[in-house]
Amino acid sequence: MTPFGTKMRDLRAKKGVTQKEMATALGISPAYLSALEHGRRGAPSWPLVQKIVGYFNIIWDEAEELQRVAESSHPRVVVDTTGLSASATLLANRLASQIAGLDEDDIRDLLRQLAEMQERGKRR
Template identity: 35%
Template structure:
């Protein structure tokens, strides 16, 4: 499950809607809702996002929460041209470990990134 899938599922369930019902409201197949919630499909297009926001009658805060979960849910990303050799090496090692990192390892890396960002 991706962050987007988790937020979408929580919002749908809070409205007591089944995937089939939400799919009917926005004009897609139920398997598409299931795939988005399960992380098998990436976040939707802007048009589908707009339909989701309307169909779920999201508050501005809920819409922001759903929208802000899109970036962290992208499965593919481009490495900027300005990346150093050390950063490439780090990304490669991280990529090899994805799916097996402990909570402690994630917390350490997250804190290190936040510390570095505070110094810029």
């Protein structure tokens, strides 16, 4: 599952439509929509995100948030540590090898820590 897939399912459930109804309205196949929702496809294209925004009548901040969620929903991620420290390469490899064993609390904690570090970096 991806953040975008979760958001799409939530939006679709709130609107009370099936995947088939939504796919038809967007001009895509139900199979592709299902793959997006289940994280078996990469992040959607910008034009598709715009169609989805229109379909759900999403405006301003919510539309921007949906775009950010789409951009961070690549189910297969490559981390290039070329030119970074050995520690950075170790971190990337350790995360890749251990992510499947992390529970949701661990993942939320790591995400919180990364967000705090990013925020500290903005204040400098």
